[in-house]
Amino acid sequence: xxxxxxxxxxxxxxxxxxxxxxxxxxxxxxxxxxxxxxxxxxxxxxxxxxxxxxxxxxxxxxxxxxxxxxxxxxxxxxxxxxxxxxxxxxxxxxxxxxxxxxxxxxxxxxxxxxxxxxxxxxxxxxxxxxxxxxxxxxxxxxxxxxxxxxxxxxxxxxxxxxxxxxxxxxxxxxxxxxxxxxxxxxxxxxxxxxxxxxxxxxxxxxxxxxxxxxxxxxxxxxxxxxxxxxxxxxxxxxxxxxxxxxxxxxxxxxxxxxxxxxxxxxxxxxxxxxxxxxxxxxxxxxxxxxxxxxxxxxxxxxxxxxxxxxxxxxxxxxxxxxxxxxxxxxxxxxxxxxxxxxxxxxxxxxxxxxxxxxxxxxxxxxxxxxxxxxxxxxxxxxxxxxxxxxxxxxxxxxxxxxxxx
Numbered sequence: 001x002x003x004x005x006x007x008x009x010x011x012x013x014x015x016x017x018x019x020x021x022x023x024x025x026x027x028x029x030x031x032x033x034x035x036x037x038x039x040x041x042x043x044x045x046x047x048x049x050x051x052x053x054x055x056x057x058x059x060x061x062x063x064x065x066x067x068x069x070x071x072x073x074x075x076x077x078x079x080x081x082x083x084x085x086x087x088x089x090x091x092x093x094x095x096x097x098x099x100x101x102x103x104x105x106x107x108x109x110x111x112x113x114x115x116x117x118x119x120x121x122x123x124x125x126x127x128x129x130x131x132x133x134x135x136x137x138x139x140x141x142x143x144x145x146x147x148x149x150x151x152x153x154x155x156x157x158x159x160x161x162x163x164x165x166x167x168x169x170x171x172x173x174x175x176x177x178x179x180x181x182x183x184x185x186x187x188x189x190x191x192x193x194x195x196x197x198x199x200x201x202x203x204x205x206x207x208x209x210x211x212x213x214x215x216x217x218x219x220x221x222x223x224x225x226x227x228x229x230x231x232x233x234x235x236x237x238x239x240x241x242x243x244x245x246x247x248x249x250x251x252x253x254x255x256x257x258x259x260x261x262x263x264x265x266x267x268x269x270x271x272x273x274x275x276x277x278x279x280x281x282x283x284x285x286x287x288x289x290x291x292x293x294x295x296x297x298x299x300x301x302x303x304x305x306x307x308x309x310x311x312x313x314x315x316x317x318x319x320x321x322x323x324x325x326x327x328x329x330x331x332x333x334x335x336x337x338x339x340x341x342x343x344x345x346x347x348x349x350x351x352x353x354x355x356x357x358x359x360x361x362x363x364x365x366x367x368x369x370x371x372x373x374x375x376x377x378x379x380x381x382x383x384x385x386x387x388x389x390x391x392x393x394x395x396x397x398x399x400x401x402x403x404x405x
Contacts, residue, residue, distance in 0.1 A: 005137075060144075063143060064144045066140075067137070067139055067140030067143075068140045071137040071140070072133075074133035075129070075133040077129055078125075078127075078130045078133070081129070082126050085122060085123050085126070092110050092114060094106050094107050124185035125185070127184075128184075128185050128186055131167065131186070135164065138160050138164070141156070141160075142157060142160055170182040170184070171184065171186045173187070174187045174229075175190055175194055175195075178232060178233065178236050179236075183229050196216075199216065200212065203216050237249075247270060247271070247274055247278060247279070250267055250270045250282060250286075251285050251286060251289070253266070254266075254286050254289065254290075255289050258290075258315075260317070260318035263315065263318040263322060268322055268325065271322075277338075279326070280326065280330075280342060283322070283323075283326050284345075287319060287323070288302075288304050291305060291306060292304075292305060292306050292307045292312075293306075293307070301345075303348065303349070304349070304352065305352055306352060306353060306355075307356060308355075308356050313358060317357060317361055317363055317364060320350065320357060320363075320364035321364060321367065323346060323349050323350045324364065324367055324368055324371065326346055327343065327350065328375070330343055330346060331378070331381055339378075339381075340380070344384065347384055347385065347388055350388065351388055351392075354388070354392050354395075359396060362396045365389075365392055365396040366396075368385070368388070372389060
C-alpha cells in the first residue's frame with residue numbers, strides 16, 4: 001500500500017525531470033556597432049528569430065525525485081524480502097509424515113542453517129526498510145510543499161517533525177535506559193555503535209591514541225558489547241536496585257501468572273531458599289494479592305479473605321500449604337519475640353484459608369494435624385494451634401469415622 005502511494009506521487013512528478021523543449025521566439029535587437037550599421041546602410045535595427053536554450057530541472061526537483069524514487073525502491077525491496085522470507089519459513093516446517101526422531105533431527109539441522117545464514121537478521125530488515133522509505137518520502141514531500149506554498153508546508157511540518165522525533169527518540173531510548181521496551185533492530189545497532197564508541201574513548205583516554213586503538217582493534221573479544229538485549233538484561237538483574245528486593249520479582253510474576261502450579265513450582269522454592277525474615281513480607285504480599293476480599297476493620301491490619309469458590313480451590317489449597325510451611329519455619333527459625341509477633345497473624349491467615357477450603361479437600365487440615373502431633377512445639381504455640389484444629393475438626397472429619405484429632 002505504501003509503495004502504491006509513493007508510486008502515485010512519482011508518476012505525477014517525475015515529468016519535471018525532463019528538460020524544457022527548445023523553441024524559437026521573434027526578437028528585435030539593436031546593432032551596437034555603428035561601423036557595421038554605416039557599412040550595411042541599414043537602420044541599425046535587425047529583426048528575426050532566436051532559439052532559446054533548453055532549461056533543465058532545478059536542484060529541488062532533482063532532490064525530491066531522488067528521495068521519492070529511493071523511497072519507492074526501498075518499499076518494494078521490503079515487500080520482496082518479506083515474500084522471500086515467507087517462502088524460506090514455509091520450507092523450514094518439517095512435515096508431520098516424517099518419523100518423530102527424524103523430524104527432530106531435521107528440525108535441528110534446519111534451525112542451525114537458519115541461524116548460520118542469518119535469516120532472523122534478514123527478517124529484521126523488513127520493518128527497517130519501510131521506516132527508512134517513510135522518512136525519505138516525508139522529507140521529499142516537505143521540500144516539495146515548501147516550494148509550492150509555505151503555509152501548507154508549515155502545517156504539514158508539525159506532524160512530520162513529530163513523527164520523525166518520535167522515531168528517533170524511540171531508537172535511542174533503549175540505549176539510555178535498560179528497562180525501556182522500545183527495542184528494535186535500529187535501536188540495537190545504535191546501542192552497539194555508542195557502546196563501541198564509549199569503549200574506544202575510554203581506551204584512548206587511558207592508554208593514549210595509538211595504544212587505545214590497538215587494544216580496541218586487536219582485543220575486541222573482551223571488549224565487545226553484549227550479543228543481544230537478553231545478555232544486557234541478565235547483567236542488569238544480577239545487580240538489582242537498592243530499593244528493589246531480590247524477591248520482589250516473585251510478587252510481580254505471581255500477580256501476572258497466578259495459578260496454583262506457579263505457587264508450588266516457583267513461589268514456594270524461592271521462599272524456601274530465602275531467609276525467613278526476607279520471605280515473610282513477600283509471603284504476606286502474595287496472599288494479599290491473591291485474596292478475594294480484604295477485611296478492613298477499624299484500627300486493625302487489613303487481612304485477606306477468601307470465599308469458597310469451586311473455580312479457585314486449587315489456589316486456596318496451595319496457599320494453605322504455603323501458609324503452613326511458613327508457620328513451621330517461623331516456629332523453627334525465629335526467636336521468641338519474633339515468633340510471638342508473627343504466629344498469630346499466620347494462624348489467622350490459615351484459619352481464613354481453611355474456612356474457604358471445601359470439606360472434601362482435607363490436605364491442609366491433615367498436614368496441620370500431622371505437624372501439630374509430631375513437631376516439638378512450644379507451649380504457647382500449642383495453645384494457639386489447638387483451637388484452630390478443634391474449630392476445623394467438625395468440617396473436615398464429618399462423615400469420616402475413625403479419625404480423631
